[in-house]
Amino acid sequence: MSDLLTQAEYQAIAQDLDFPRTAFIDGKYRAGSGATFMTINPATGKDLAEISGCNTADVDFAVSKAREAFEQGHWSKRHPSERKDVLIRLCKLITRNRRELAVMESLDSGKPILDCETIDVPETIHCIKWHAEAIDKIYDQTSPTGDDAISMIVREPIGVVGAVLPWNFPLMMLAWKIGPALAAGCSVIVKPAEQTSLTALRVAELAHEAGVPRGVLQVLPGDGPSVGEPLGLHMDVDMVSFTGSTETGKRFLRYAADSNLKKVVLECGGKNPAVVFDDAEHLDHVAEHVVNAAFWNAGQNCSATSRLIVHKSVKAPLMERIEARLRDWKVGDPLDPGTHIGALIDAEHCKKVRGFLDKADQGEGAFVFPVIYDVSKDDPKARDEIFGPVLCVIETASNDEAIEIANQTDYGLAASVFTANTRQAIRAARDIRAGTVTVNCYGEGDIATPFGGYKQSGFGGRDNGIHAHDQFTELKTIWIDLSDPTSGDHVG
Ligand SMILES: NC(=O)C1=CN([C@@H]2O[C@H](COP(=O)(O)OP(=O)(O)OC[C@H]3O[C@@H](n4cnc5c(N)ncnc54)[C@H](O)[C@@H]3O)[C@@H](O)[C@H]2O)C=CC1
Ligand code: BAL
Numbered sequence: 001m002s003d004l005l006t007q008a009e010y011q012a013i014a015q016d017l018d019f020p021r022t023a024f025i026d027g028k029y030r031a032g033s034g035a036t037f038m039t040i041n042p043a044t045g046k047d048l049a050e051i052s053g054c055n056t057a058d059v060d061f062a063v064s065k066a067r068e069a070f071e072q073g074h075w076s077k078r079h080p081s082e083r084k085d086v087l088i089r090l091c092k093l094i095t096r097n098r099r100e101l102a103v104m105e106s107l108d109s110g111k112p113i114l115d116c117e118t119i120d121v122p123e124t125i126h127c128i129k130w131h132a133e134a135i136d137k138i139y140d141q142t143s144p145t146g147d148d149a150i151s152m153i154v155r156e157p158i159g160v161v162g163a164v165l166p167w168n169f170p171l172m173m174l175a176w177k178i179g180p181a182l183a184a185g186c187s188v189i190v191k192p193a194e195q196t197s198l199t200a201l202r203v204a205e206l207a208h209e210a211g212v213p214r215g216v217l218q219v220l221p222g223d224g225p226s227v228g229e230p231l232g233l234h235m236d237v238d239m240v241s242f243t244g245s246t247e248t249g250k251r252f253l254r255y256a257a258d259s260n261l262k263k264v265v266l267e268c269g270g271k272n273p274a275v276v277f278d279d280a281e282h283l284d285h286v287a288e289h290v291v292n293a294a295f296w297n298a299g300q301n302c303s304a305t306s307r308l309i310v311h312k313s314v315k316a317p318l319m320e321r322i323e324a325r326l327r328d329w330k331v332g333d334p335l336d337p338g339t340h341i342g343a344l345i346d347a348e349h350c351k352k353v354r355g356f357l358d359k360a361d362q363g364e365g366a367f368v369f370p371v372i373y374d375v376s377k378d379d380p381k382a383r384d385e386i387f388g389p390v391l392c393v394i395e396t397a398s399n400d401e402a403i404e405i406a407n408q409t410d411y412g413l414a415a416s417v418f419t420a421n422t423r424q425a426i427r428a429a430r431d432i433r434a435g436t437v438t439v440n441c442y443g444e445g446d447i448a449t450p451f452g453g454y455k456q457s458g459f460g461g462r463d464n465g466i467h468a469h470d471q472f473t474e475l476k477t478i479w480i481d482l483s484d485p486t487s488g489d490h491v492g
Contacts, residue, residue, distance in 0.1 A: 003117070005099075010113050010335040013103045019049035020201035023058060023221060026065040027214030029205070033057045034226050039197060042110035042366045043334050043343040051197055053222040059189075059230040062218045066160040066187035067236055069215030076157050076185040080136040083183060087132035090203075090210035091125045097206065098125075101199055105171055106334045108198045110343030110366060111297065113335050123447075124175040124203075127464075130447045131179035134466065148483035155473040157185035158263065159238035162231035164252070165200065166244040167193035167345050168300040168387075174200050177241050178217060180468035182207075189237070190219045191228050193244075195345050197221035224248065229255065232262075239263040241471060243302070243463075245385075246411075246456045253459070265461035265471050267452055269385040270302045270413030273406040274442065275428060276318060277399045277419040278311040285440075286418045287321035293416065293442035294391040295329060295370045298341045300349075302457070303414035303436070303444050307382055308393045309402045315395055322372070322391075331369055341389060344368055353388030356381050377405045385411070399424065403431050412454030416442045435462070 032054035102116035140154040163177035192200040204219040232255030249266035293305035334342035343366035370389040396402040415434040429437040450462035461471040
């Protein structure tokens with residue numbers, strides 16, 4: 001915190017930024033063959049940079065370069081400790097350029113600079129470093145065999161990976177994908193969300209400077225139909241790792257079915273409950289977690305708490321505390337280090353979010369003030385992913401009913417439960433169908449814990465932890481016959 005600059009100092013950095021404007025393909029910036037598009041500062045509505053977009057021809061070219069690099073083996077077959085060294089050099093370069101990246105991220109996404117400086121950039125570095133440091137410590141295995149054979153189970157990099165990213169955490173989601181994929185030895189083609197291409201392009205340049213060979217990390221800006229779809233349908237892409245809406249996630253399953261059955265890993269939406277039982281203690285602490293969980297990043301977070309399911313006996317004192325805390329959350333200029341809630345990502349998303357709000361709560365321009373609604377469990381606000389600073393409160397008469405309501409959703413990404421009773425906490429954690437359940441706190445776990453969803457929140461694997469490494473590798477069995485072929489008891 002003490003390291004933060006003033007609003008004027010951030011504005012001065014913003015003035016001097018040199019934005020990347022083209023794709024990063026085969027080790028250099030080069031113009032795409034698609035339509036150019038403007039990347040906009042959502043907080044001001046003003047143009048930041050005109051980006052040269054990509055299309056199918058660029059995807060084909062990038063995939064051929066990614067495949068060439070993979071087969072040459074300068075990265076994929078390099079000793080894991082050497083890949084580690086290069087990725088750690090990349091982390092040092094990101095650290096050296098952290099201020100530029102934080103301001104670029106804030107300008108392009110509308111995120112508060114406070115978050116970019118203290119969460120997005122440091123977590124990006126931490127994630128890439130964690131996977132880099134893990135990669136030369138992962139052992140392959142042997143399986144139990146008889147004396148006449150040995151069977152090795154080895155993991156190999158899956159090959160050419162398409163990483164299709166959302167706009168809500170442009171740097172962090174980049175790191176969640178490229179950290180484990182590059183550490184494993186894959187070649188990665190990143191498609192950033194069209195709203196937020198800048199920091200991914202800059203990181204690709206830094207990766208090249210750090211020693212990641214040409215073709216191993218490429219970034220292709222453009223919209224879904226121009227770049228995401230040809231990547232998803234490409235016959236020579238081995239895997240797509242996607243984070244974004246459930247609807248687009250399902251498209252990638254269709255693309256895989258219509259092409260080469262590439263592996264697809266999806267991290268999609270959520271309608272995540274915080275369940276507060278009748279015996280919940282320390283309501284100040286509960287309120288702190290609920291406010292952070294619901295309103296951080298303006299609620300544009302797949303794991304945001306968007307439903308507060310609270311027992312009627314504790315509802316009034318808890319809501320009083322939540323509302324008091326929320327009064328301290330400043331909404332406004334993302335480059336002001338005192339701001340907690342910046343701009344929503346774009347006009348289209350603002351329209352979607354406002355469509356759920358009562359007229360008096362709709363705010364102006366790109367800014368939506370945090371809002372809390374008492375709703376029934378069947379209200380559309382309590383059912384649909386709003387992806388804005390909106391918390392729906394559902395009162396319950398019993399703890400069992402609370403769990404039932406928590407599970408009444410097509411999603412299953414994250415949940416939290418607040419109770420003083422350990423048995424009840426663990427019972428609830430077991431009973432809620434979600435990929436992450438936190439007890440007496442809210443969080444996504446950390447880099448060592450897998451992150452992903454049940455039901456329509458996820459498919460095919462998990463981000464983070466060693467489980468992410470598993471995503472980007474294929475399992476191979478190598479079976480070696482040790483029997484003496486001349487002995488007569490050889491079984492083949
Ligand atoms: N992590 C999450 O759970 C996220 C959820 N969302 C949800 O999705 C809603 C819509 O936001 P969008 O930006 O439209 O999300 P989206 O899921 O459409 O976009 C995510 C990525 O997929 C790409 N994409 C879009 N259409 C595609 C297509 N036809 N083929 C291939 N790639 C495609 C986009 O260009 C972007 O890179 C939000 O309101 C929010 O509810 C949005 C972003 C992240
Ligand atoms: N919160 C991590 C992933 C996401 O929101 O897209």
